Amino acid sequence: MAKVQTHTFDAVIVGAGGAGLMAALYASKGANVAVLSKLYPTRSHTGAAQGGIGAALGNSEEDHWEWHAYDTVKGSDYLADQDAVDVLCKEAIDTVIELELMGLPFDRFPDGSISQRRFGGHTNNDTGKPVTRACHAADRTGHMILQTLYQQCIKNNVNFYDEFHVVDLIRVDDTVRGVVAIEIATGEFHIFHSKAVLFATGGWGRCWEVTSNAHSLTGDGPAICLRRGIPLEDMEFFQFHPTGIYKLGILITEGVRGEGGVLINGEGERFMAKPEYAPNIKDLASRDVVSRAIYLEVMAGRGINGKNYVHLDITPETVNRYFEEEGSERRIDRAYIEAKLPDIADFTRTYLGVDPVTEPMPVQPTAHYGMGGIPTDIDGCVVLDSSNKVLPGMYAAGETACVSVHGANRLGTNSLVDLVVFGRRTGVHMASFCQETALLPLPENAADEVMASFEAMLKTEKGIKPHELRKAMQTTMTANVSVFRTEETMSKAMKDLAELRADFQNVVVEDKGKQFNSDLLETWELGCLLELAEVTAVSALARPESRGAHARDDFPDRNDEEWLRHSFCHKEGDSYRLDYKPVTLGRYEPKPRVY
Numbered sequence: 318m319a320k321v322q323t324h325t326f327d328a329v330i331v332g333a334g335g336a337g338l339m340a341a342l343y344a345s346k347g348a349n350v351a352v353l354s355k356l357y358p359t360r361s362h363t364g365a366a367q368g369g370i371g372a373a374l375g376n377s378e379e380d381h382w383e384w385h386a387y388d389t390v391k392g393s394d395y396l397a398d399q400d401a402v403d404v405l406c407k408e409a410i411d412t413v414i415e416l417e418l419m420g421l422p423f424d425r426f427p428d429g430s431i432s433q434r435r436f437g438g439h440t441n442n443d444t445g446k447p448v449t450r451a452c453h454a455a456d457r458t459g460h461m462i463l464q465t466l467y468q469q470c471i472k473n474n475v476n477f478y479d480e481f482h483v484v485d486l487i488r489v490d491d492t493v494r495g496v497v498a499i500e501i502a503t504g505e506f507h508i509f510h511s512k513a514v515l516f517a518t519g520g521w522g523r524c525w526e527v528t529s530n531a532h533s534l535t536g537d538g539p540a541i542c543l544r545r546g547i548p549l550e551d552m553e554f555f556q557f558h559p560t561g562i563y564k565l566g567i568l569i570t571e572g573v574r575g576e577g578g579v580l581i582n583g584e585g586e587r588f589m590a591k592p593e594y595a596p597n598i599k600d601l602a603s604r605d606v607v608s609r610a611i612y613l614e615v616m617a618g619r620g621i622n623g624k625n626y627v628h629l630d631i632t633p634e635t636v637n638r639y640f641e642e643e644g645s646e647r648r649i650d651r652a653y654i655e656a657k658l659p660d661i662a663d664f665t666r667t668y669l670g671v672d673p674v675t676e677p678m679p680v681q682p683t684a685h686y687g688m689g690g691i692p693t694d695i696d697g698c699v700v701l702d703s704s705n706k707v708l709p710g711m712y713a714a715g716e717t718a719c720v721s722v723h724g725a726n727r728l729g730t731n732s733l734v735d736l737v738v739f740g741r742r743t744g745v746h747m748a749s750f751c752q753e754t755a756l757l758p759l760p761e762n763a764a765d766e767v768m769a770s771f772e773a774m775l776k777t778e779k780g781i782k783p784h785e786l787r788k789a790m791q792t793t794m795t796a797n798v799s800v801f802r803t804e805e806t807m808s809k810a811m812k813d814l815a816e817l818r819a820d821f822q823n824v825v826v827e828d829k830g831k832q833f834n835s836d837l838l839e840t841w842e843l844g845c846l847l848e849l850a851e852v853t854a855v856s857a858l859a860r861p862e863s864r865g866a867h868a869r870d871d872f873p874d875r876n877d878e879e880w881l882r883h884s885f886c887h888k889e890g891d892s893y894r895l896d897y898k899p900v901t902l903g904r905y906e907p908k909p910r911v912y
């Protein structure tokens with residue numbers, strides 16, 4: 318084997334999105350930290366987050382963190398752990414203020430306080446009406462968070478290894494010793510030897526065909542964990558955001574509906590107001606509810622022109638009519654839309670040739686967010702099983718982790734909060750862990766196994782092309798493990814995925830070179846996606862109930878008696894094993910969800 322360069326740090330953080338950077342900032346206050354990212358840090362998907370970050374600041378009307386907590390638990394269809402939700406919603410308030418003090422340019426109300434808008438599922442708990450809780454910087458909130466945190470990390474001397482693609486975790490029994498990465502520019506392997514490792518690698522929406530997720534969201538962190546004996550939690554719950562641009566999947570933020578936008582079917586009806594959907598909160602019901610409603614309207618032939626999409630209408634003409642009907646004083650105009658939703662207006666003009674000020678936008682549900690992931694406790698420590706046994710030195714945070722605060726369905730604005738609240742807690746814990754722990758020796762030849770697997774991939778000359786496999790995976794996931802599922806569709810997906818996994822053994826990488834070999838790295842990422850697709854299908858098939866984003870036609874009811882529990886999917890050889898742990902309840906007893 319070729320010689321591998323070794324670098325030593327106290328802590329290695331994989332991922333430079335909001336979660337990785339917030340953790341790096343805090344870990345670097347007490348430890349020598351390296352951040353490895355396959356993308357240049359500010360290109361991480363956090364930068365695409367649009368609508369807002371939720372915190373009960375109460376800047377324009379009464380609000381309380383307990384209301385935020387209740388909405389989060391209700392939105393999760395009662396699967397979230399309520400101790401973790403309390404941490405999320407309580408600490409949201411001072412983390413948002415901390416971001417403000419770091420210089421994040423939030424939009425402002427006339428009195429100078431941070432501007433807040435409505436978002437799906439966030440309510441005044443007394444009246445059940447939408448509350449303004451989403452703090453935002455126009456529709457570029459994530460972009461601003463990422464830039465702000467990156468600057469702070471640079472100021473705090475965090476060491477960045479940009480365009481280093483992590484491909485393995487070095488685990489020896491119940492300890493971790495670092496990671497193996499490929500330097501994308503040279504194709505060389507490097508070992509990062511450390512006391513602690515954090516995976517903050519983001520989501521895996523690329524398992525599906527129509528998705529809001531960036532090309533890089535391929536679930537590398539969770540897939541590596543699975544291979545190294547760490548289970549994945551609640552993988553059956555994957556969120557479909559109701560408003561992706563038709564066919565393209567590019568996200569239209571829920572902030573559009575927060576600002577008054579409405580969903581309209583082919584018959585011109587504002588269908589969310591129907592009694593079977595969400596007569597109280599209407600277009601601002603939680604995402605699972607709205608996605609299912611769109612799907613049902615389309616199935617009933619009420620899509621636009623009978624096709625599989627509906628309209629999202631933010632034209633002042635329509636919105637002001639509904640404001641008037643509802644007795645609201647609010648009115649919007651072109652200038653307001655251009656100021657509050659500039660990127661959205663730009664996207665729809667560019668990609669659709671539609672001016673949202675004068676025409677409605679064609680939308681359909683788009684694969685958006687993984688509620689499940691690498692299981693952790695409330696300090697980001699990774700747990701190995703349903704008894705919550707910690708793997709010391711191993712951490713996960715952000716979308717890739719499952720704390721679990723989102724349960725079966727995440728509310729809009731709660732991911733950005735999750736990144737900064739749990740990123741901060743994880744960074745603090747890592748710093749103290751590194752201070753108390755000695756660096757354990759590297760095992761010999763720590764990179765050999767993964768290097769051999771890359772060599773084998775490069776040797777294959779005859780077989781299937783990666784793009785064919787990717788397409789087949791995305792097609793079966795979209796058809797069979799989507800907004801609605803049944804035993805029949807999921808079994809079909811599992812059969813297809815098993816065949817694709819076998820085909821993957823003969824996948825052909827055409828570029829045999831070393832420098833910037835994206836063909837090779839994307840093929841490796843495809844291997845991760847295939848694994849996560851399978852875990853999603855296996856976990857979903859094993860849950861015979863409907864809860865949050867997991868809606869089964871063959872088991873339409875929620876079954877709290879037997880299924881108010883989290884799933885853990887372990888990889889054992891070529892097969893998977895599931896076990897379960899109970900949900901941590903608190904103030905809120907499970908009730909039927911009415912919106």
Ligand SMILES: Cc1cc2nc3c(=O)[nH]c(=O)nc-3n(C[C@H](O)[C@H](O)[C@H](O)COP(=O)(O)OP(=O)(O)OC[C@H]3O[C@@H](n4cnc5c(N)ncnc54)[C@H](O)[C@@H]3O)c2cc1C
Nearest residue numbers: 332333334336355356363368369483519715716730732733
């Ligand atoms: C279009 C869009 C809009 C959204 N809008 C909102 C919103 O308004 N409010 C909200 O709360 N949420 C929103 N979300 C969700 C939220 O933005 C994401 O869940 C969140 O940003 C994920 O952050 P993260 O830090 O976990 O990971 P990401 O920001 O996705 O970053 C992942 C990092 O991991 C690195 N990485 C991955 N694999 C490897 C590897 N193998 N080796 C090295 N590095 C690796 C990448 O380089 C990257 O730096 C939105 C999501 C999308 C897609």
